[in-house]
Amino acid sequence: MTDLTRITGEMPIGASMVHGEGGCFRALDPATGEVLEPAFGSAQESDVARACELARLAFDSYRNTTPDVRANFLEAIAENIVALGETLVQRACAETGLPRARIEGERGRTVAQLRLFASRVRVGDGIDARIDPAFPERQPLPRADIRMQRIAVGPVAVFGASNFPLAFSVAGGDTASALAVGCPVVVKAHPAHPGTSELVGRTIQAAVRANGLPEGVFSLLFDDGFVVGAALVAHPAIKAVGFTGSRRGGVALMKIAAARAEPIPVYAEMSSVNPVFLLPAALAARGKELAIGFVESLTLGVGQFCTNPGLVLGVAGAAFEQFKEDAAVLLTTRSASVMLTPGIAAAYASGIDRLNDHPVARAAGRGEGEGDGCAASARAQAALYAVDADNLLADPSLGEEVFGPCSLLVACRDVVQMREVAEYFEGQLTATLQFDEADDNAARTLLPVLERKAGRIVANGWPTGVEVCDAMVHGGPYPATSDGRSTSVGTAAIERFLRPVCYQNLPQTLLPDALRDANPLCLPRRVDGVLAGSESVTEAG
């Protein structure tokens, strides 16, 4: 048995470990500024081609494995990740500056997600098997025997995210969705946590081998620039893309995918300010409590969540002023914390500068400047700004996401103006309503707008914290994501890498297992328009 806990700077490409010759880079501990060994070799064009070609070769065989085989494979990956133990936790903490509890929690979520997907794959989720039996006596024309299933779309390119080194990276949601339905995966590791990526990548490679799957089912590519990712998305063998990151990055991938000879779908989760609406009665009744919850959500994980509450709307007046003051006071107790990378810290600082320099944004609160021992330039000091709704409506740039613990308080004249501001928003991952019974009418007025604008509507809670379950939607209209028809979290994500194929008059021996009369996979199927249990089809017509 190979030791899976080594970090060598090599990429798992199929069954091999490859030292990339496209230049090298090292990870950085953002908390200490310390450079972490070893050096990682960036992939070259030939590595991209090799990973994609292996994925292409593996595809027909892998997509035709039984659901059980793929479920076992996902469970083996989960088990291997757990077995990495301390090595993984320590490396992930060092590469991200995230605290141990957070990394352990994220590992738990990642592993639970793989197991949940395995359980859903086992019962046939996503296959959507349908059988319309032949109807030879029909007038004026007979009906053929027509059957349908959803099959894997092809090899998928997945981009690791900086802010979730496990749950949205090498073995994260997109990888789990793709592998679950039979798509080989080529991951472009995020350069901020290459060691974490290598560790997790090796465990997937080992699970491929242990489960007797074709080597091309999984490969991992390193690069600290953009060339490898661009080449990956442009490669003809790749048939879909999963990405979590910046709007600029996501839009760049959308353009590459659309410009291909064969354009392919891109699921990019990009940008959201996650507006929170504090309705009047709730604000009057429990403003202090709301301020506490808000500051907690805003500063969680140094504000580095896609669902961070970056915009809070209230009706101008004493209660909203008090909320602002309460939040500002609470904020001063929050020490500045290290961000994921120097680049993210610098972008945060420049976002803050932009607001400080803005003629109408008023600074409304600041977190503690001293922090957890890292260099000041690596830390984010939480920040609160205030504007009037008229200002925001006049200058859309005020509403742009500042990734980190920064939020904009927006004073509206009344609920009517709140709705007006809501209509003006771009697509969002989440929208949150804080309301009491007396706010019911206001909530009712806002809800239709929020349904159009967001993928998830949170009532009397906070947007951070995304449950992995059947009913979760982590998605939303552009630019929250590139494709609002899908979710990147929860079991509905299993559908994103599938496409329907129909079989007309195929004999039983040539039909895929999912569609044979005997129903060997015991799938729920829609037979002649009616959802049937895991029965076989006994007669046609």
Add this chain to the structure above:
Amino acid sequence: MTDLTRITGEMPIGASMVHGEGGCFRALDPATGEVLEPAFGSAQESDVARACELARLAFDSYRNTTPDVRANFLEAIAENIVALGETLVQRACAETGLPRARIEGERGRTVAQLRLFASRVRVGDGIDARIDPAFPERQPLPRADIRMQRIAVGPVAVFGASNFPLAFSVAGGDTASALAVGCPVVVKAHPAHPGTSELVGRTIQAAVRANGLPEGVFSLLFDDGFVVGAALVAHPAIKAVGFTGSRRGGVALMKIAAARAEPIPVYAEMSSVNPVFLLPAALAARGKELAIGFVESLTLGVGQFCTNPGLVLGVAGAAFEQFKEDAAVLLTTRSASVMLTPGIAAAYASGIDRLNDHPVARAAGRGEGEGDGCAASARAQAALYAVDADNLLADPSLGEEVFGPCSLLVACRDVVQMREVAEYFEGQLTATLQFDEADDNAARTLLPVLERKAGRIVANGWPTGVEVCDAMVHGGPYPATSDGRSTSVGTAAIERFLRPVCYQNLPQTLLPDALRDANPLCLPRRVDGVLAGSESVTEAG
């Protein structure tokens, strides 16, 4: 009651009939060359804006109607179309040159499709309701109450197709899919059948009124150029596009949609040569019968179907030569027939010229030149060409679609080369296998490739004839369509204009009906991971 059988050249925009001031055009009877009255006024930018704005205003109200209301609406449209009687049949025949039986059949299909979608909407298809009840005792963190449904994506732009004046036009598949799930629709009529479009558009307008729906649920726009369609797809109120037509047209719409400030999904069904594989044993055993079936499918509707068999592959040898000869002889009995428009006839003629001039394509058969009394330039004379597989592999242009009754016979060295050619194909709507038992291994070799390349695989039949049922897929990888994850025919098309929205901790009074505990819509729902019948949720957790 307004007389719905008048044709005035006006566009139904919301509740009004509008005479477009953007220039005028008339329909043409392609069989006689006769110009048909009245003149139709093309829409101007302001008409596009008005239709889109009305659709935007109607959206929240329309999408929140109950499934029953929308089902009744679809059924009312169907009824109104039937009530148009002879007026519709005669006008559609005159505008398209299609025979009465074909138009009557297409009307039957269009009406049946609306009724089928109504029945599926009634039982909740597409809503995909999911409920994960709260789990307050969960460790380490409680789970919130999380619920999900799919909601309408927004107003949809639909483009009528030239070759299906009813089933893929004003009240065709995309309109039915969009209206079924709560999307207002703005149709751009195909300029080849504006009278048919106006008639059907008026019946939808009447059904909107009779069912008490907001006027913006439906509008129709005329234009004999490209400006109106481009403005429609670019309009911010439009959130998705349905199109059936040429590759050039579809790709142009994809580019406009991708360049918007908010890119939107485009479902364009564009281009397919629908390869047919004649496997050796089948060809030897029943070559004559295959030639009859092939010529029948090739010349059906003057070859003007998206699923027309434009490419036939066989293993070189006596049986394939005999098939070619048989097909050529049969073809000579087929008289030339009028095409849908002079433009389509001219494009067909130039496609034939291209093959005639090609250095390696060999003319292998020609239909009867004399035809049904129309001008020779309006008619298509069926045509057959032959090449060797090596030629096709060397020159991809040989495999390009010639819209009309033209097909290319491709002689392969063996089944291995057949597979090689299959791998080289772009995405297709269909792929057909003719095989006998002795061909089983060959079929098994080809099937995985065909699954990757096509939306529908036909065994021992012909690709023309698309059943409207649950298991149908009329779609396929690019360039067959712009988005292979969907189908434009069959009840699975109901899903294309939906997106998921999640509700976290919303009180019962504010939840949408589909997600209330009491299940007032009697939907099948996934509760705590298990598919439940139309029950209510009695306890949480």
